[in-house]
Amino acid sequence: MTVANKDTIYIDVDEEITGMIDKVRASPAKIVAIVLPKRASVLQSIVNMKLLKRSADDAKKHLVLITSEVGLLPLAGAVGLHVASSLQSKPAIPSGPEAFDDREETVEEETAELDGEEAPDATKSVGELAGIGALSAATAAASSSASAKDIDTIELDDEDVIAPAAAAGKPFKDKKHKKDKSLLIPNFNRFRLLLVAGVIAIILLTGGLVAAVKILPKAQVEIATNSSSVNVALNLALSPTAKEVKTDGNVLPAKLVSQQKTSSQQAPASGQKNNGQKASGSVTITNCSDGNQYITIPAGTGVSTAGQTYITQKSVDLQFSGKRSNGKCDTRDGITAATVNVISQAQGAKYNVSANSNPSFAVAGFSNTNAVIADDIAGGTDDIIKVIAQSDIDAAKAKFSATDADVKQQLQSLLQQSSYRAITATYVAGAPAITASANVGDTADNVTVTQAVTYTMYGVKDTDLGQLVNAAVKKQIDTSKQSILSQGLDTAKFTIPTGGDGSAVSLATVATAGPDLNVDKIKRQVAGLKSGPVKTQLGSTPGVTAVDIKLSPFWVSSIPKDLTKITVMIAKPVASKVNGN
Secondary structure, eight states: OOGGGEEEEEOOTTOOHHHHHHHHHHOOOSEEEEEOOTTOGGGSSHHHHHHHHHHHHHTTOEEEEEOOOGGGHHHHHHHTOEEESSTTSOOBOOOOOTTOOOOSSOGGGGGSOBTTBOOOOTTSOHHHHHTGGGOOHHHHHHTHHHHGGGSOOOOOOSSOOOOOOOTTSOOOOOOOOOOOGGGOOOOHHHHHHHHHHHHHHHHHHHHHHHIIIIISOEEEEEEEEOOEEEEEEEEEEEETTOOSOBTTTTEEEEEEEEEEEEEEEEEEOOEEEEOSOEEEEEEEEEEOOTTSOOEEEOTTOEEEETTEEEEESSOEEEOSOOBOTTSOBOOOBTTTEEEEEEEEEEESGGGOBOGGGOOEEEETTOTTEEEEEEEEEEOOOOOEEEEOOHHHHHHHHTTSOSOOHHHHHHHHHHHHHTTOEEEEEEEEEOOOEEEESSOTTOBOSEEEEEEEEEEEEEEEOHHHHHHHHHHHHHTTSOTTTOEEEEOOGGGOEEEOOTTOOSSEEEEEEEEEEESOOOHHHHHHHHTTOBHHHHHHHHHTSTTEEEEEEEEESTTOOBOOSOGGGEEEEEOOOOBOOOOOO
C-alpha cells in the first residue's frame, strides 16, 4: 500500500460537521485519519457521529479518529468508527454504551474490501497501513519497533493517553508516547487572544509615549521684575461716525448694535359697565324766584334726587314766580310751573322712582326753583358686563422686565463676531412703545398689552482703546527707562452715568510698566532648554529680579519645544498709584 492511500486531516475546535464531511469526501485516499482537537464538541453528538460514518461509507473510505478523549470513545464505538490515540497507535473500535441498541452499522463494514483491495489489518497501526516513510509493509512489520523512534508522533493534548479498546470492545491501557513539541497542534484561540492583546499593548504603549513626550509636558516661567502699576482713568466719547482715535478728546470710533424685542403681557378685565335701559318719566318745575323773575331752564339740565340725576329733554320757560309773601310757592301749571320729561343719565334699575314717594328734585343751576315728580320714573334695567379699566392696562405693563439678559448676550455676540470689544455697561433699553388690544371702557374679558423695546450696545476695537490707554500711561512714566508691559484691558471697568445713552463712558484700569519683556520672544528663547540656562539667561535681563521655572509632570527635565505648552507669567508688581485723566 502506498502513501497516497492514507490521508491525515486536522480538525479545528470550531469545525462544523458539514465541513468535516466535505473534507472526507474531498480526500483522495482510501484511509482517512481525522486528528481531533481537545474538546471537539462537533462529535459529542451521536447524530453527527453517524453522519460522519455514513458519509465515509458512501465515499468508500475508512475513517480513523485520532483522539484520546474518553467521552468520544462510546459514541465512536456505537457507530462502528475506528479510534486510535495517535497516528502510530493501532486503531480499534471501542465498546459502545451499554444501552445502545442501534445495529445499523457494524464493524464488518469497516473491513470490507474496497474496489478489490484487501481490508486493512485491525492489528496494525494507521502508520503501518499507510506505509509511512515509504517502507514496504514487510519491512515496516519487521522493523516497526525499531523505527518507531523515527516516526513523527502527534499528541493532541497533555492528558494521559488512553489507548482505544481492543477489537473485542474492551478498554485497554497504552504507554505514554514521548511528545514532539514541534508537531503539537497550535491553539488558535490562544494565539488570536495573544495577538489582540499584543496589538492593544502596542497601541497603549505608543499612546502613552506620545502623551508623555508631546502632550503632558508643560512649563511655567515666572518672572519677577521691578515693574510698577499705573492707574488709568479716562472719560471716553464713543462715536459710531468717528473714523480715527482722537487722543485730545478721548474720542473712540465705536460700533453701535441694536435689537428690537417685542413682548406681550395679559391682564384680566376688572371694570364693569351697565348695558341696561335708562329710566324715564316727568317732573314739574315751579318758579320760586323773588321779584317775579322770568326763568328759562334749557334742555339737558340735570335734576337730582337721592343721589340720582336725570336730564331734562326740552327747554322750560317760567314767566311768573309762584312765591308768596308767606314764603310758600304756588304751583300753577303754565303760569308759574311747567312739566318736562326727564331721562336718567345712566342705565340701571336704581334710577326708577315711584310718584307715590313724592320726592323733591334739585335743579342744577337754578336754586330759585322747586321741582317735584309728575309721573313715575320707570323703565330702568340692569345688564352688568365686564369692561377694560385703566388699572388692567397698568397691571399688564408692570409685568414687563426692564432688561433682557438674552438680548444682552445676543448684542455682545454680534460685537465679538465683528472683532469688537463689547462694552456691556453701555447696554441700554430704549423707551418702550406700548399698545393695548382694547381701550378703557371696551367690553372684553381681558386685555393684551404689547411692548416693543429697542436695546443698544456699543463696542470698540482693542487697538483703538489701547492707543488712549498708552497715551495716558506714557504721561505718567519715564519712557526712556520703562515700557508698557500690560494695558490692563482685560480687567478694565466701564461705567456710564445714570440715564445716559451709552455714548459717554468712564474707563478705569491698571496698566503695568516695567522692563521691556516680550512674552512670545521669551517663549521662543527658552523652548527646549533646561532650567539652569534659562534662569541665567533671563536673570541677566535688566529689570528682572527673579526667575522661577515649574516643569510638569515630574519626569520632565527641560522646557517643551512646543510654544503652546509654555506659560510665561510676569509677577504682579507692587502698585504705584498714579491717577490718570
